[in-house]
Amino acid sequence: MNYGRTSSSDLQSKSSNPSEINLAVTALSLQHISKRFGSLIANDDISLTLGRGEVLALLGENGAGKSTLMNILFGHYVADSGSISVFGETLVPGKPQLALARGIGMVHQHFTLADNLSVLDNVMLGAQSLLSLRSQRTAAREQLNDLSQRFGLTVSPDAVVRNLSVGEKQRVEILKALYRGAKILILDEPTSVLTPQEVEQLFGTLRHMVAEGLSVIFISHKLDEVLAISTQIAVLRQGRLVHECAAREATKESLALAMVGRDVKRVQRAETDHTAPKSVALSVRSLALAHESSRVALSNVTFDVAAGEIVAIAGVSGNGQRLLADGLSGLHRVATGQILLNGRAQTMGARAAIDAGVARIPEDRQHVGAVGDLSVWENAMLPRTHEARFSKLSWLNRGGARRYTDALVKQFDVRLSSIEQPIRMLSGGNMQKLILGRELDGAPSVVIAAQPTWGLDVGAVSFVHEQLLNARARGAAIVLISEDLDEVFALADRIAVMCNGRLTTARDATEWSLQSLGLAMAGHSDSQPSKLEAQHAT
Amino acid sequence: MRLEVRANPSAMATLLAGVGAVVFTLLVCALLILWANANVFAAYGAIFQGALGSQFAITETLTRATPLMLTGLAAAVAFRARLYNIGAEGQLYFGAMAAVAASVAMSNEAGELALPTFIAMPLMIAAGAVAGAALLLIPTLLKTRFKVDEVVTTLLLNFIALLFVSMLLDGPMKDPTAMGWPQSRALLPELEFAKLVERGRVHVGLLIAIALAIVLWIVIGFTRFGLSIRAVGANAKAAEFAGISVNATLIKVALLSGALAGLAGVGEVAGRTSYVTLDMSPGYGFSGIVIAMLAALNPLGVVFASVFVGGAIVGADAMSRAVNVPTYIADVIVATALIAVLVASLLTKYRVRWK
Structure with a gap:
């Protein structure tokens, strides 16, 4: 069983005769796929075709049925009705091995790599025995090198996966699929973890x-990227295929409209008012912080946030943003320097931060922002259970907590069937809305929002933006930690860039261009503005 | 074969799964009884008779169930917070030993109780609870301070606790009248628990255990501390983020869990044996884990699960005398029931696809 070698010769024959590539060949055809989970219709009569050499973008809000459809294609689920054919032959449903053998490869959003093994081992894993002969390993290595050169997927075969960056891990996932002879590659939200440069490389x-001559299915939320890479676009909404078009005919607006089925409100930000007197609500002075959870340590981080101001911390993720957010949320002991909240030094502990009126929207809403197995209403009151409205002595006021949650759900438009259900049953957007409502309740003076729209669909993103701007209008000092530069420019009054644990000075959003931000994100110091401006100009 | 999540598990499916688990357990054990050349119906009849068939049988079952209920509660509350207390056996012996030591400490030189019973009795009970709690506090502090895995430390502390008790039985706590038998001094008769029925062994400890189960159920479901326990157990990181002190919660839970296991020891000494021996518990501490799992970590479920396990043990004893199948069948019944219940609860949450 040597998937590798067949695929290699396959690819070689294709690449040596490019003229043979016929775009009219149908690589994949989904016919009338339907799938129900109980009362939920996840996929409703979906038919799609993917030609050879095409990139099909699959768009849709969370819960639109994209993942279900791909899981059916890959054999993880069996469709209730409908059929799939690959290069004209019907695919037996429910067999991932067969899907693999027929050339369907999948790169999941959350990687499925063995961290403690080398790249080569990971690629061979599942396709060949790891105890295979040295000669086979040599052959596999050659083939891996060949593939990575051919497709520009540079990664060392002997590197241990644990030590790779996120972008490199993704390359390994793609190589794994190619090594198994994938002719149709499914990429689930591949750009959500990448830097702009890595996205270009991808x-x-x-x-x-x-x-x-390979075909690609590209699942994404990001309209710009979809327009940049795809040839065909299909939009799913509530399990149905609602829109299908060639990429060159599509616009951002038409796609966004098709996704949410309503006009997306573009957030309107009130201009920065430079005349208003500024009272500093949050002041971070020469902060240094290190923690075992982070590869980078913060050093000498200094910035102020005034009441009614949004300061964005831009940067490629993994440069210390999480550590900064955790530090501001009171989770870590500050090594040196100070965090001043309304002039008072912040004390250690999440409890202290909550009591000081700091709203915290964590980067990882599933595992940090909420306790998945507790009910929605228990999560809604969790940070404030000690308040008189939620408990007397130690006795929980369950009725009060439920009424509070009902009001929150209504006000923040959280879609759910019951507040009694475990919060993990909520979609990402709805969970974020609940966390946002919980944190913004009681007019906090400081808001720490870490990647608040990460992985959310268009509708939820604009809702989150609106709420942050409302908090700004109410006079909250907001720290927005984000990798999404569109978001940064849409919301921020001032922008600072974090790179390798250091923060540039925060300057007015209007003083930054995409290019100067990019340079700062790549670690070019802003201590020499003249040099920066010079590079800027070129 | 694959598992698919069921969208909404129905109440009917949950009920059917429970019935299915019982039927499966009875069928599997029937095969073993057949293998032992006995009549299945006669054997099951004898087990049922032996466990619940007479007033005497019922009191024996409840006597067995009493320590199991307390160790079951100890495991249930700890596991709810993901504190894996595997040391209830040692905590039970510590509790028993402390009860006897309290009795000795509260007696005068003539060997009579120096305090009024209504004061001495609560003090003895408290001593047992504190001893159990103290023993679990050590590994819990090692966990909260140094991240030492409590599964290993609590498990190994069992051996240390037992050897320590053994040393006391040969040393300061040795019964001078026991002619060299390794047993402790006897508890003062005033400190023994009252029996609930005439000529039966079932004692007040059972009522204490049931009352504690109800209290614990209320604490877990309706109080802030209970919510902290559930939050920490379900996701410690998110609980910490929400301002709940994970370490403080774990320490409180450890004190509670250790105290419950210690009380199991107090109950055995004060209700049944009057003195500590090294064979006073046939692994009640470990059976408590099984009971907690059978009860899905629900304190009220623990009451029923411990009666079931107690009944299986007592019934199998009677059955082995009647139809000559080894008493080990009780262990098999309990173990099979546990596996069947776990599989059944899995099946109510997931659907199996055979493709």
């Missing part, structure tokens, strides 16, 4: 792949 790889 797109380069994808272009290589389609040029060699």
Whole structure:
């Protein structure tokens, strides 16, 4: 069983005769796929075709049925009705091995790599025995090198996966699929973890792949990227295929409209009022912080946030943003420097931060923001159970907590069937709305929002933005930690960039351009503005 | 074969799963009884008779169930917070030993109780609870301070606790009248628990255990401390983020869990044996884990699960005398029931696909 070698020769024959590539060949055809889970219709009569050498973008809000459809295609689920054919042959449903053998490869959003093994081992894992002969390993290594060169997927075969960056891990996932002879590659939200440069590199790889006759299904939320890379676009909404078009005919607006089925409100930000007297609500002075959970340590981080102001901390993730957010949320002991909340030094502990009126929207809403197995109403009151409205002595006021949650659910438009259900049953957007409502309740003076729209659909993103701007209008000092530069420019009054644990000075949003932000994100110091401006100008 | 999440598990499915688990357990054990060349119906009849068939049988079952209920509660509350207390056996012996030591400490030189019973009795009970709690506090502090895995430390502390008790039985706590038998001094008769029925062994400890189960159920479901326990157990990181002190919660839970296991020891000494021996518990501490799992960590469920396990043990004893199947069948019944219940609860949450 050597998937690798067949695929290699396959690809070689294709690449040596590019003229043979016929775009009219149908690589994949989904016919009338329907799938129900209990009363929920996840997929409703969906038919799609994917031609050879095409990139099909699959768009849709959370819960629109994208993942279900891909899981059916890959054999994780069996469709209630409908059929799938790959290169004209019907695919037996419910067999991932068969899907693999027929050339369907999947790169999941959350990687499925063995951290403690080398890249080569990970690629061979499942396709060949790891105890295979040295000669086979050599062959596999050659083939891996060949693939990575051909598609621009540079990664060392002997590197241990644990030590790779997120972008490199993704390359390994793609190589794994190619090694198994994938002719149709499914990428689930591949860009959500990448830097802009890495995204470009990924797109380069994808272009290589389609040029060699592979087909790609690209699942994403980000409209710009979808327009940049795809040839065909399909939009799912509530389990149905609602829109299908060629990419060159689509616009951002038409796609957004198709996704949510209503006009997306573009957030309107009130202009920065430079005349208003500024009272500093949050002041971070020469903060240094290190923790075992973070590879980078913060050093000498200094910035102020005034009441009614949004300061964005931009940067590529993994440069200390999480540590900063955790530090501001009171989770870590500050090594040196100070965090001043309304002039008073912040004490250690999440409890202290909550009591001081700091609203905290954590980066990882599933595992940090909420306790998945507790009910929605228990999560809604969790940070404030000690308040008189939620408990007397130690006795919980369950009725009061439920009424509070009902009001929150209404006010923040959280879609759920019951506040008694475990919060993990909520979609990402609805969970974030609940956390946002919980944290913004009681007019907090400081808001720490870490990647608040990460992984959310268009509708939920604009809702979150609106709420942050409302909090700003009410006079909250907001720290917005985000990788999404569109978001940063849409919301921030001032922007600072974090790179390798250091923070640039926060400057007015209008003083930054995409290019200067990019340079700062890449670690070019802003201590020499003249040099920066010079580079800027070129 | 794959598992698919069921959208909304129905109440009917949950009920059917429970019935299915019982039927499965009876069928599997029937095969073993057949293998032992006995009549299945006669054997099951004898087990049922032996466990619940007479007033005497019922009191024996409840006597067995009493320590199991307390160790079951100890495991249930700790596991709810993901504090894996595998040391209830040692905590039980510590509780028993402390009860006897309290009795000795509260007696005068003539060997009579120096305090009024209504004061001495609560003090003895408290001593047992504190001893059990103290023993679990050590591994819990190691966990909260140094992240030492409590599964290993609580498990190994069992051996240390037992050897320590053994040392006391040969030393300061040795019964001078026991002619060299390794047993402790006897508890003062005033400190013994009252019996609930004439000529039966079932004692007040049972009522204490049931009352504690109800209190614990209320604490877990309706109080802030209970919510902290559930939050920490379900996701410690998110609980910490929400301002709940994970370490403080774990320490409180440890004190509670250790105290419950210690009380199991107090109950055995004061209700049944009057003195500590090294064979006073046939692994009640470990059976408590099984009972907690059978009860899905629900304190009220623990009451029923411990009666079931107690009944299986007592019934199997009677059955082995009647139809000559080894008493080990009780262990098999309990173990099979546990596996069947776990599989059944899995099946109510997931659907199996055979493709």
